[in-house]
Amino acid sequence: MSGSKSSAPDAPAELRTEMQAAAGDDSPLSFTVHSQPQASELAALAQQQRTRAGRLRMLGVVAVCAAPVIASYFSFYVLKLQGRAYSDLITPTVDLPVGLSLQDLDGKPVSAETLKGQWLLTVVQPSRCDAQCDRLMFAQRQLREMQGKERDKFDKLWLIPDQEPVSAELRALISQGTPVTALRVPADQLQAWLKPAPGHQLNEHLFLIDPVGRWMMRSPAQLDPSKFKKDLDRLVKANAGWDRPGR
Structure with missing residues (x-):
């Protein structure tokens, strides 16, 4: 129809005033469209x-x-707890050496990673086990069994710093019950990891290695298993959640 406007008629002035008042200002109303x-x-x-x-x-x-x-x-x-410990606590602890060369009794290479995962009651003794060796290996077996239901948290490890043969009788002995893990290791690498107390030799001690391969404790040269067990008991109590079975 001629003469008509194409746009919608403006809102009445009164309505515009009310809408602006509701908006809280006198500015013209506007709308914003946000994209999805x-x-x-x-x-x-x-x-x-x-x-x-x-x-x-x-x-x-x-x-x-x-x-x-x-x-x-x-x-x-x-x-x-250092003051109450019977054993020597190693501070700082000593990490498992990188590239440690290990072999089983048949000369097959063994990865050092296999030493991780359990607490290791460790002795360092020659292939030809003497009276000192017998005494410490007996204490090693005794200490593990003294842990009772917690004994599966501990493994027995025998580190051998030479290449001499191990007798059939000794092989049979360490295979009885829960076997001893027997591994040959070069003497220089072993000495870079474990240390005896001043004035003593490695084969006079029992060493404790933690589940990530760190040396953390050393028994006195004249080991008293009942006193050493008290230190192990503290460890077990502090590690109640560590329940992996033996390797």
Whole structure:
């Protein structure tokens, strides 16, 4: 129809005034239209959330695995149990040497990683076991059995710093019950890891290695198994969550 306007009529002045008052200012009313997020943005956000969740789960697993060992060190070093310990506590602990060369009694190479996962009651003795060797190996067996239901948390390890043959009788002895893990290791590498007390030799001590391969404790040269057991009991109590079976 000629003469008519194509745009919608303006709102009455009274209505405009009321709407502006409701908005809290005197500025003209305006409307903003937000665009919807793109599919690629949503996918990226979902990926970030999955990555964050995966990292949190990984940290949780690491924390659970490390907690028992951390608890033992907290008990011994933070709570200052050194004064009550019968054994020599090694501060700082000594890590398993990188590239440690190990062989079984048949000359087959053994990965040093196999030493990890358990507490290791460790003796260093020659292939031809003498009276000193017999005494410490007996104490090693005795200490493990004295742990009762906790004994599966401990393994027996015999480190041999020479290449002499081990007699059939001795092989049979260390295979009885829970076997002793017998491994040959070069003397220089062994001495770079474990140390005797001043004035003594490696073969006079029993050494304790923790589940991640760190040397943390050494018995006196004249080992009293009942006193050494008290130190092990503290470790077990601090590591109540460590329940992996023996290797």
